[in-house]
Amino acid sequence: MALTQPQPINYELHDPDVRLMLQVRDGHNAAAFEELVTRYQNRLLTILEHLVGNREQAEDLAQEVFLRVFRARERYEPGAKFSTWLFTIANNVASNALRSRSRRREVGVPEGSNGSDSAPLQLDQLAKAASSFMPTRALDKAEQADMVRQAVAALNERQRMALLLAKFEGMSYQDIAETMGLSVQAIKSLLSRARVNLKEILTPYVEQGTPPDESQPKKPGNGQATDE
Amino acid sequence: MNTENPSLESNAIDEELVAYLDGELSRDQAAKIERRMADDPKYAARLNQLQRAWDLLDTLNRTEADDDFVHSTVEMVAVHAVEEAKTQKVRIVRRRNFAWVAIAILVFAVSGVTYFAIRHRLERPNRELVQNLPLIERVDDYQNIDNLEFVKQLASENLFATEVDDGP
Numbered sequence: 051m052a053l054t055q056p057q058p059i060n061y062e063l064h065d066p067d068v069r070l071m072l073q074v075r076d077g078h079n080a081a082a083f084e085e086l087v088t089r090y091q092n093r094l095l096t097i098l099e100h101l102v103g104n105r106e107q108a109e110d111l112a113q114e115v116f117l118r119v120f121r122a123r124e125r126y127e128p129g130a131k132f133s134t135w136l137f138t139i140a141n142n143v144a145s146n147a148l149r150s151r152s153r154r155r156e157v158g159v160p161e162g163s164n165g166s167d168s169a170p171l172q173l174d175q176l177a178k179a180a181s182s183f184m185p186t187r188a189l190d191k192a193e194q195a196d197m198v199r200q201a202v203a204a205l206n207e208r209q210r211m212a213l214l215l216a217k218f219e220g221m222s223y224q225d226i227a228e229t230m231g232l233s234v235q236a237i238k239s240l241l242s243r244a245r246v247n248l249k250e251i252l253t254p255y256v257e258q259g260t261p262p263d264e265s266q267p268k269k270p271g272n273g274q275a276t277d278e
Numbered sequence: 279m280n281t282e283n284p285s286l287e288s289n290a291i292d293e294e295l296v297a298y299l300d301g302e303l304s305r306d307q308a309a310k311i312e313r314r315m316a317d318d319p320k321y322a323a324r325l326n327q328l329q330r331a332w333d334l335l336d337t338l339n340r341t342e343a344d345d346d347f348v349h350s351t352v353e354m355v356a357v358h359a360v361e362e363a364k365t366q367k368v369r370i371v372r373r374r375n376f377a378w379v380a381i382a383i384l385v386f387a388v389s390g391v392t393y394f395a396i397r398h399r400l401e402r403p404n405r406e407l408v409q410n411l412p413l414i415e416r417v418d419d420y421q422n423i424d425n426l427e428f429v430k431q432l433a434s435e436n437l438f439a440t441e442v443d444d445g446p
Contacts, residue, residue, distance in 0.1 A: 083355065087348050095341040108341070113351050120355045121362075195337040202338065216300065217335045223302050241300070242293040249331040 067132035075123045087116055090133075094140055097214050101144045102151075103203055111147055115140045130228060133219065137229045141211055148207055194255070201251040209244035212237055295325050299332065 061068045067089065073082035094115060099108035118139050202210060208230065215221045215229060223241070227234045297303050298311045315322040413420065423429055 080352070080356075084348060084352050087351050091343040091347055091351075092341060095343055095347075096339075099341045100338060105341070109343075109347065112343075112347075113354055116351050117355055117358060120358065191337065194334070195339070198334050198337050202335070213335075217332075217338075218340070223297075223300070238293055238297060238302070239289075242289070242296040245296050245328055245332060246292050248334075249327050252331045252334055253327050 061128040061131060065128070065131050068128040071119075071123070071126055071132055072128065074120070075126045083120065086119070086132075090136060093133075093219065094136070096218050097137070097140060097211075098144055100199075100202060100214050100218075101207075101210060102147060103199075107147065111140075111143050114143050118143070131225070134221075134225050134228050137215060137219065137221075138231070141230055144211070145207065197255055198252065201248050204251070205244050205247055208232075209240050209247070212240040213244045213248075216241060291321075291324070292328070295328055299325070299329055 062072060067086060070082045070086050073079040074086070091112065094112045095108050098111050098115075099105055102108055102111065115136065119136065122139075202213065205213065211230060212226055215226045219225075221229065223234050223237045226232075226241075227237045230237070232240075294303075294307075294311065298308055303311070311325075315325060407414070
């Protein structure tokens with residue numbers, strides 16, 4: 051029995067956002083570009099804000115991402131889903147920003163008024179706090195959200211990015227690997243470590259607070275944000 | 279069970295559980311996990327904890343852009359496009375000027391080469407005549423010589439040195 055080669059995916063056919071981007075490339079179509087910005091602004095801002103921990107900086111970075119998309123329009127070739135390409139650029143932009151920020155911290159440059167006032171708590175500090183946590187009441191939603199935000203901020207940049215793409219974009223390991231320029235196995239490890247770290251920090255709060263009312267573990271894929 | 283390196287086994291189990299929760303395992307691999315969960319309460323508890331921590335991420339807000347985000351982004355890109363077009367125009371004009379200068383130099387060079395080639399060609403017969411002038415002046419005498427080698431020998435022995443006209 052002859053083995054058939056897998057057919058390359060025709061992204062132009064399957065992805066409406068790729069078609070919009072091709073209109074930007076071929077027709078210099080401003081309306082198509084505006085439509086892409088509208089479709090992706092919230093998604094991009096969500097990822098970036100949780101990556102860098104600052105709303106204003108996230109907006110600047112998001113605009114930088116769209117500017118890079120526009121600049122690259124003439125060389126654009128649909129070799130992947132549009133979202134994968136966009137978030138690859140976002141990953142690069144965010145990495146550069148975080149690298150600059152940590153360099154500024156190293157040389158003692160004070161953060162501007164729109165920057166984070168302090169470095170995120172380290173993982174071990176949070177884990178220590180969690181292990182000694184003895185609440186007298188259930189955490190309210192705002193406190194819970196704050197705790198989760200801190201836990202995510204304590205992850206290293208790559209774990210955080212992989213986690214956010216999996217959670218908010220519902221990306222598969224393959225798509226995340228493509229976005230971050232890593233192997234699927236590397237993504238598997240990153241996500242596993244990220245989620246174990248989250249578990250270590252959040253479990254004491256979850257067990258003492260009001261956890262989701264589930265007696266059985268969920269089937270795979272339930273409750274995750276999906277892209278389409 | 280890997281007793282020599284329990285942390286390695288623990289990492290492998292966590293990877294397996296997370297991949298299961300993310301729907302990244304094959305049907306057979308998922309079935310294996312489910313069988314183990316049924317037999318091993320600790321294993322099931324670990325999976326539950328991972329799932330709960332994952333669910334807590336739902337408390338993270340999804341950012342909504344301001345009303346003017348699209349407008350300001352498109353405006354910024356439009357400004358960039360205008361600057362890009364200006365730079366492009368300047369580049370095209372420079373390239374065009376450079377091309378004209380290159381053509382002019384080429385034409386000049388070709389003209390110069392052609393001029394000198396033609397001049398050289400035209401002057402060639404005259405040059406040959408000038409080079410052969412001593413011969414031409416004595417052509418009547420040379421016509422009477424039978425043996426040129428004998429004449430060359432006489433010349434080499436310098437027998438008639440005083441009678442030889444000074445050459446150019």
